[in-house]
Amino acid sequence: MTNHDTAPVIARDLxxxxxxxxxxxxxxxxxxxxxxxxxxxxxxxxxxxxxxMLCGLLRPTAGQAIVAGYDVAREPExxxxxIGYMSQKFSLYNDLRVIENIRFFASLYDVPASVLxxxxxxxxxxxxxxxxxxxxxxTLPSGWKQRxxxxxxxxxxxxxxxxxxxxxxxxxISRRQFWELIHTMAAEGVxxxxxxxxxxxxxxxxxxxxxxxxxxxxxxxxAELKQGAMTGALLLVECEPLGMALDVLQQTPEVADVAVxxxxxxxxxxxxxxxxxxxxxxxxxxxxxxxxxxPIRPSLEDVFVSLTTAQGALGKG
Amino acid sequence: xxxxxxxxxxxxxxxxxxxxxxxxxIIVAMPLLLMLAxxxxxxxDIQHIPVYVYDREGSQQSQDFLKHFxxxxxxxxxxxxxxxxxxxxxxxxxxCRLAIVIPSDFSEQVKTGGPVSVQALIDATDNNTAxxxxxxxxxxxxxxxxxxxLEWLRRQGQAELQSPLTVDIRxxxxxxxxxxxxxxxxxxxxxxxxxxxxxxxxTIAREWExxxxxxxxxxxxxxxxxxxxxxxPYFVIGLLDTALCAGMAIWWFDVPFRGQWSVFFLSCxxxxxxxxxxxxxxxxxxxxxxxxxQVALIATxxxxxxxxxxxxxIDQMPAFIQLITHLIPARYFxxxxxxxxxxxxxxPFLLDDLLxxxxxxxxxxxxxxxxxxxxxx
Numbered sequence: 159m160t161n162h163d164t165a166p167v168i169a170r171d172l173x174x175x176x177x178x179x180x181x182x183x184x185x186x187x188x189x190x191x192x193x194x195x196x197x198x199x200x201x202x203x204x205x206x207x208x209x210x211m212l213c214g215l216l217r218p219t220a221g222q223a224i225v226a227g228y229d230v231a232r233e234p235e236x237x238x239x240x241i242g243y244m245s246q247k248f249s250l251y252n253d254l255r256v257i258e259n260i261r262f263f264a265s266l267y268d269v270p271a272s273v274l275x276x277x278x279x280x281x282x283x284x285x286x287x288x289x290x291x292x293x294x295x296x297t298l299p300s301g302w303k304q305r306x307x308x309x310x311x312x313x314x315x316x317x318x319x320x321x322x323x324x325x326x327x328x329x330x331i332s333r334r335q336f337w338e339l340i341h342t343m344a345a346e347g348v349x350x351x352x353x354x355x356x357x358x359x360x361x362x363x364x365x366x367x368x369x370x371x372x373x374x375x376x377x378x379x380x381a382e383l384k385q386g387a388m389t390g391a392l393l394l395v396e397c398e399p400l401g402m403a404l405d406v407l408q409q410t411p412e413v414a415d416v417a418v419x420x421x422x423x424x425x426x427x428x429x430x431x432x433x434x435x436x437x438x439x440x441x442x443x444x445x446x447x448x449x450x451x452x453p454i455r456p457s458l459e460d461v462f463v464s465l466t467t468a469q470g471a472l473g474k475g
Numbered sequence: 476x477x478x479x480x481x482x483x484x485x486x487x488x489x490x491x492x493x494x495x496x497x498x499x500x501i502i503v504a505m506p507l508l509l510m511l512a513x514x515x516x517x518x519x520d521i522q523h524i525p526v527y528v529y530d531r532e533g534s535q536q537s538q539d540f541l542k543h544f545x546x547x548x549x550x551x552x553x554x555x556x557x558x559x560x561x562x563x564x565x566x567x568x569x570x571c572r573l574a575i576v577i578p579s580d581f582s583e584q585v586k587t588g589g590p591v592s593v594q595a596l597i598d599a600t601d602n603n604t605a606x607x608x609x610x611x612x613x614x615x616x617x618x619x620x621x622x623x624x625l626e627w628l629r630r631q632g633q634a635e636l637q638s639p640l641t642v643d644i645r646x647x648x649x650x651x652x653x654x655x656x657x658x659x660x661x662x663x664x665x666x667x668x669x670x671x672x673x674x675x676x677x678t679i680a681r682e683w684e685x686x687x688x689x690x691x692x693x694x695x696x697x698x699x700x701x702x703x704x705x706x707x708p709y710f711v712i713g714l715l716d717t718a719l720c721a722g723m724a725i726w727w728f729d730v731p732f733r734g735q736w737s738v739f740f741l742s743c744x745x746x747x748x749x750x751x752x753x754x755x756x757x758x759x760x761x762x763x764x765x766x767x768x769q770v771a772l773i774a775t776x777x778x779x780x781x782x783x784x785x786x787x788x789i790d791q792m793p794a795f796i797q798l799i800t801h802l803i804p805a806r807y808f809x810x811x812x813x814x815x816x817x818x819x820x821x822x823p824f825l826l827d828d829l830l831x832x833x834x835x836x837x838x839x840x841x842x843x844x845x846x847x848x849x850x851x852x
């Protein structure tokens with residue numbers, strides 16, 4: 159039944175409606191072996207709902223999910239044996255000790271007794287929990303808890319891993335450690351689908367899928383997204399007063415988009431060379447002092463803001 | 476069903492119970508408290524009814540008559556007053572249930588052969604106690620009449636008064652007519668119903684509430700493994716609690732146990748399966764511990780208390796209510812447990828009730844396996 163040629167994760171026109179609300183609207187996607195696919199989007203965009211449908215935890219309203227070569231709707235149990243899932247909310251047992259949680263999930267995932275010891279120590283090493291085996295899970299710091307949760311989700315060495323905001327509420331150092339773990343597993347051929355709303359984390363992914371209002375608005379590697387998704391060039395403008403400059407630039411026809419970033423403005427124009435002198439003139443005529451105006455490389459956040467504002471405008475129009 | 480997954484669930488449940496103080500208290504303290512509260516608190520025997528007396532004559536004869544009231548355990552003469560208003564006040568205040576007024580010409584009228592009327596004022600707020608007071612008072616007066624008659628006849632030089640008919644009473648099964656013997660086995664049934672359904676009503680709801688269910692259903696564990704794995708530990712706990720209650724009934728409350736332990740064990744097993752599965756179904760549907768435990772208590776405790784024959788005999792209920800009692804599993808178990816304790820009834824005589832319990836057990840376990848789905852919302 160398993161077809162090794164097909165991608166480990168395939169979504170075809172996946173739709174999920176809750177009453178009138180369309181949480182996921184015809185999502186199509188494929189993830190390859192060893193790929194780390196990041197689902198990026200604001201809260202409520204439909205990231206978690208998509209992941210839950212792919213894991214067989216939610217029944218799709220329409221469409222098909224094929225994971226590890228099995229149709230999730232028809233053979234959820236085959237799928238569950240081959241995937242690891244880590245939910246948004248910490249969902250191990252706080253009143254169990256670390257080792258008890260590990261043994262519990264190892265049994266549920268049918269880890270054979272012959273390799274149990276080896277897997278236990280592998281997970282303890284990976285999560286950095288050696289010496290904490292008999293600590294009550296509830297008393298661990300949140301970064302450690304997340305690593306343990308990841309460990310428990312991969313005890314059966316799944317070929318596909320679904321992580322739903324695995325690093326929310328975790329300090330930056332623990333987050334980096336966590337992503338190193340993910341990359342180690344991906345290097346071993348594990349397909350990882352991960353949701354996040356941290357822009358800096360998105361850079362760790364091989365491929366990003368931007369989800370907004372239940373739809374995929376863009377996808378590609380972080381580099382591709384930064385180059386391709388934005389038409390035109392991005393200018394950094396430092397000036398005084400900022401509010402006045404914002405008003406002026408919004409009324410200038412050749413400016414496609416203006417957004418405030420810290421104490422500066424990010425301005426999207428079709429052509430940087432031609433625009434810089436014209437914008438300088440327009441601003442100084444209105445009494446704005448420009449201290450800096452130069453082309454910059456867009457960050458993922460720029461891409462994200464640009465794409466979602468475009469979509470938002472479409473939605474309204 | 477795979478043994479390693481099943482045993483993992485059971486082990487996990489036992490660890491969680493052993494680390495949860497409220498659960499431990501419910502398991503250990505609740506049966507003890509309920510046994511004591513019901514065992515001592517629920518009594519149908521009416522004794523020591525408080526009595527006030529207004530003796531308007533105060534003669535040797537009237538005092539002699541009043542002694543008959545004092546001599547029985549049913550009445551307790553609290554006070555003698557010397558005016559009518561004090562008597563009325565005592566009834567109003569609830570200081571007595573029965574007030575007796577002896578007329579001023581009592582001894583004279585008795586001597587001449589009456590009629591003498593002794594007034595009995597009865598507080599009939601509690602109709603049951605009032606009825607009992609009336610019949611006991613009449614009995615006391617009958618006896619006193621006989622004494623007077625005998626004396627009168629003897630004085631006339633007549634032979635003994637003839638009373639050829641006597642009743643030869645043998646009370647079976649509960650020789651001392653003590654309501655404890657009837658109530659305490661019933662209390663065991665009620666405690667099993669309450670504890671069994673209460674504990675299991677929390678198990679699935681707790682997983683939803685704490686968010687652990689999401690991880691659990693993403694694993695290959697089957698709904699059957701989850702149910703059996705969760706119910707077996709509570710079944711063992713339920714049996715231990717039953718043994719504790721039965722032990723208290725026998726050695727603390729001195730209720731005779733005349734039946735076979737095997738019959739007792741079989742019926743307890745069936746009844747536990749019924750209440751545990753019921754609690755589990757409620758837990759699956761409710762998804763919150765508070766709602767689940769309340770529904771479970773209402774669904775088991777009230778029917779077990781009111782409609783099982785525990786307090787009110789089923790054959791005294793209106794026909795319609797009698798029909799409803801057939802849907803209450805506790806009704807069958809109540810019959811079995813009382814019969815096993817007091818009558819020592821063996822299986823052939825309990826077949827109908829055991830069969831009914833078995834049907835309920837089967838139906839509810841099937842319902843419990845069907846109720847749970849490995850899906851969110």
